[in-house]
Amino acid sequence: MLFKNITIINENYDVIKDTNVLVQGNKIKYIGSEIPKAYNGEIYDGKNKVAMPGFFNTHCHVPMTLLRGYGEGLPLQRWLQEKIFPFEALLTDEDCYWGTLLGISEMIKSGVVSFTDMYSRLETLVQAIEETGIKANISNSYLKFDDNEDYFKDRSYKDTEFIRNYVKTSVHDRIRGDVSIHAEYTSTEKVVRQISEYCNEANMNMHIHLSETAKEQQACKERHGLTPAEYFFKCGTFKNKTTAAHCVFLEGDDFNILKENKVTVSHCPTSNLKLGSGIAPIKTMLEHDINVTIGTDGAASNNNLNMLEEVNLAALLHKGANNDPLFLGQKDILKISCLNGAASQGREECGCIKVGNRADIIIYDFDKPHMQPAFDVLANIFYSAQASDICLSMIDGNVVYKNGIFTNIDMEKVYYNVNRIKDEKLNLLKL
Numbered sequence: 001m002l003f004k005n006i007t008i009i010n011e012n013y014d015v016i017k018d019t020n021v022l023v024q025g026n027k028i029k030y031i032g033s034e035i036p037k038a039y040n041g042e043i044y045d046g047k048n049k050v051a052m053p054g055f056f057n058t059h060c061h062v063p064m065t066l067l068r069g070y071g072e073g074l075p076l077q078r079w080l081q082e083k084i085f086p087f088e089a090l091l092t093d094e095d096c097y098w099g100t101l102l103g104i105s106e107m108i109k110s111g112v113v114s115f116t117d118m119y120s121r122l123e124t125l126v127q128a129i130e131e132t133g134i135k136a137n138i139s140n141s142y143l144k145f146d147d148n149e150d151y152f153k154d155r156s157y158k159d160t161e162f163i164r165n166y167v168k169t170s171v172h173d174r175i176r177g178d179v180s181i182h183a184e185y186t187s188t189e190k191v192v193r194q195i196s197e198y199c200n201e202a203n204m205n206m207h208i209h210l211s212e213t214a215k216e217q218q219a220c221k222e223r224h225g226l227t228p229a230e231y232f233f234k235c236g237t238f239k240n241k242t243t244a245a246h247c248v249f250l251e252g253d254d255f256n257i258l259k260e261n262k263v264t265v266s267h268c269p270t271s272n273l274k275l276g277s278g279i280a281p282i283k284t285m286l287e288h289d290i291n292v293t294i295g296t297d298g299a300a301s302n303n304n305l306n307m308l309e310e311v312n313l314a315a316l317l318h319k320g321a322n323n324d325p326l327f328l329g330q331k332d333i334l335k336i337s338c339l340n341g342a343a344s345q346g347r348e349e350c351g352c353i354k355v356g357n358r359a360d361i362i363i364y365d366f367d368k369p370h371m372q373p374a375f376d377v378l379a380n381i382f383y384s385a386q387a388s389d390i391c392l393s394m395i396d397g398n399v400v401y402k403n404g405i406f407t408n409i410d411m412e413k414v415y416y417n418v419n420r421i422k423d424e425k426l427n428l429l430k431l
């Protein structure tokens with residue numbers, strides 16, 4: 001496809017007007033003011049359109065769209081124990097397939113080209129990801145619900161081995177498998193060491209929750225005499241490329257540990273605010289040169305997977321919290337939400353629009369009242385745009401969404417099934 005006479009944000013985050021972008025296969029082959037003469041393929045008219053790199057949502061539990069809005073108005077522990085866990089216990093593989101399709105459709109609609117996920121039932125997730133064309137790093141997290149003291153006898157290990165082998169034989173690299181430990185408070189030290197060693201030997205990425213609440217931080221210090229970051233470092237967890245979600249209560253040496261071990265932070269501002277956890281110290285993280293990225297978390301605690309909204313909130317929240325209108329400028333927020341996310345997933349050819357990179361391109365329609373005039377294209381994207389202004393999404397060179405229509409998802413079927421699942425589970429819970 002040739003995007004003709006379009007405005008783009010290039011690899012240096014400069015706005016280039018009236019240029020042409022040629023995509024061939026899964027890559028960007030050419031960017032320039034001349035239209036390639038020999039080209040006779042599909043042409044996309046770029047008038048009043050802006051091409052941006054797609055977002056990387058670095059923390060999600062995608063099938064949890066099925067629980068959106070369930071059990072609102074309860075404090076965290078009661079919400080989990082009385083609502084979320086009993087509902088999740090009833091979910092089947094097929095249910096999670098429909099929930100995953102719903103979540104992926106939401107993400108694609110808001111400009112996500114790849115996500116990092118922590119859940120279970122990876123075979124089901126793989127099916128939905130394969131069908132839709134999105135990219136993802138997926139993992140099954142170890143959770144000590146059954147008091148299992150041996151990772152290698154746990155279902156999360158079996159699922160991790162499944163994804164590890166699947167990736168090896170896959171003809172493309174859109175899907176990657178990560179290893180995951182849910183959190184310090186849902187695992188024992190023995191298992192954390194076991195999983196970290198396995199991750200290291202398998203040369204996979206690690207995905208954890210870290211320092212999400214004050215209670216978690218305090219309890220960890222009481223149990224181990226260490227903060228969660230110090231504890232995981234001691235257990236060897238950070239030897240591999242790690243994404244740590246939340247990090248609201250980092251303190252003292254935690255920042256240095258994350259920096260020195262190249263741990264990526266997935267900042268999930270909506271979830272942290274909605275669950276009353278707090279505001280993550282993003283400014284201190286960036287001062288320590290930590291790789292900060294943005295995540296939506298699951299739809300049960302957000303309550304959507306709208307990445308543009310998440311990025312907009314992050315951009316505003318930290319200006320206010322730091323009394324600094326210059327903090328997290330448009331170029332910073334672009335880097336955090338695209339390039340840093342791609343790096344956290346180990347996708348070196350992704351995260352910005354440049355020749356040779358994967359064609360992960362999102363088109364914004366500027367032909368809207370709230371998008372005019374365009375003094376500052378990036379300011380309009382991050383402070384004025386709505387997800388509904390995204391009119392096309394291309395992932396690895398394939399158009400997966402155009403003008404409200406998903407190429408590979410039948411939304412009517414998805415809506416029917418997620419509501420059927422809701423009614424079925426509510427009936428079962430009433431029995």
Ligand SMILES: [Zn+2]
Nearest residue numbers: 209245297298
């Ligand atoms: Zn989470």
